[in-house]
Amino acid sequence: MIEMKDVYKTYPNGVIALNGISVRIKQGEFVYVVGPSGAGKSTFIKMMYREEKPTSGSIVINGVNLAKLKDSRVPLLRRHIGVVFQDFKLLPKLTVYENVAFALEVIEESPKVIKKKVMEVLDLVGLKNKARFYPNELSGGEQQRVSIARSIVNSPKIVIADEPTGNLDPENSWGIMELFEQINDRGTTIVMATHNREIVNTMKKRVIAIESGKIVRDEARGEYGYEA
Ligand SMILES: Nc1ncnc2c1ncn2[C@@H]1O[C@H](COP(=O)(O)OP(=O)(O)O)[C@@H](O)[C@H]1O
Numbered sequence: 001m002i003e004m005k006d007v008y009k010t011y012p013n014g015v016i017a018l019n020g021i022s023v024r025i026k027q028g029e030f031v032y033v034v035g036p037s038g039a040g041k042s043t044f045i046k047m048m049y050r051e052e053k054p055t056s057g058s059i060v061i062n063g064v065n066l067a068k069l070k071d072s073r074v075p076l077l078r079r080h081i082g083v084v085f086q087d088f089k090l091l092p093k094l095t096v097y098e099n100v101a102f103a104l105e106v107i108e109e110s111p112k113v114i115k116k117k118v119m120e121v122l123d124l125v126g127l128k129n130k131a132r133f134y135p136n137e138l139s140g141g142e143q144q145r146v147s148i149a150r151s152i153v154n155s156p157k158i159v160i161a162d163e164p165t166g167n168l169d170p171e172n173s174w175g176i177m178e179l180f181e182q183i184n185d186r187g188t189t190i191v192m193a194t195h196n197r198e199i200v201n202t203m204k205k206r207v208i209a210i211e212s213g214k215i216v217r218d219e220a221r222g223e224y225g226y227e228a
C-alpha cells in the first residue's frame with residue numbers, strides 16, 4: 001500500500017534530510033514516526049503526499065510511483081490521502097461546515113451529497129452543533145477536529161499527520177488520538193509523526209524511529225524511546 005525504496009532527499013541548500021529510507025506500510029496499519037527535531041520526520045511525511053519529491057528512490061502508494069507522478073496529477077493523489085498538520089490550516093473566513101465542504105466542492109459533488117458527507121464527519125468528530133462557527137470561535141482541540149473531519153470527508157484510504165497534537169494540551173491530545181484510533185478502526189491507514197511520548201508509549205502501535213534521515217528502529221508494538 002505504501003512502499004518506499006532507497007529514498008534519498010537532499011534539499012537545494014545541500015541538507016540531506018532522508019538518507020536511504022526503505023519501508024512498507026500495509027493497508028489499515030497505524031504507524032507512529034518518532035525521532036529528534038531535524039531527524040527527517042516531516043520530510044518523510046511530505047514524500048507521501050508529494051509535497052516534496054525524492055532526490056532518488058521510489059515511493060509507491062496504491063500502485064502509483066509518486067517519484068514519477070506528473071505535477072498535474074498531484075491534486076488527484078491528494079483526494080485519496082488526508083493530511084493533518086500541527087497548525088490546523090483552516091481557512092479563517094470560512095465556517096466549520098465550509099472548511100470541510102471545500103474538499104468536496106472542488107471535486108464537484110452535488111450539494112445534497114456534500115451536505116450529507118459533511119454532517120456525517122462533523123458528527124464523527126463531535127462538532128455537528130458548531131457547523132456554523134468560524135475557526136477563531138473554536139478551541140485548539142476543536143479546530144484540530146475540524147481539520148481531521150476535512151481530512152477524512154473524501155473517505156481516503158490513508159491519513160497522514162505531522163505532529164497533530166503539537167499545539168494541544170494533554171487532554172485535547174488524548175481526544176485527538178482517540179479520534180485517529182476510531183478512524184483507523186474503520187480501516188484507514190494512519191501515519192503520524194509525533195513528539196508525544198506518553199501517547200506513543202500507551203497506544204502500543206507500530207513505531208518507526210528516524211535519526212539523521214535513516215530508520216534506526218521499526219517495532220510492531222513499539223515505544224517512544226527518547227528522554228523528554
Ligand atoms: N525546505 C527545506 N529546505 C532546506 N532544508 C530543509 C527543508 N525542510 C527541512 N530541511 C532540513 O532537513 C532536515 C530534516 O527536517 P525535517 O524533515 O523537518 O525534520 P523533523 O520533522 O524530524 O524535525 C533538517 O535539517 C531541516 O533543517
Ligand SMILES: [Mg+2]
Nearest residue numbers: 041042043162
Ligand atoms: Mg517536523
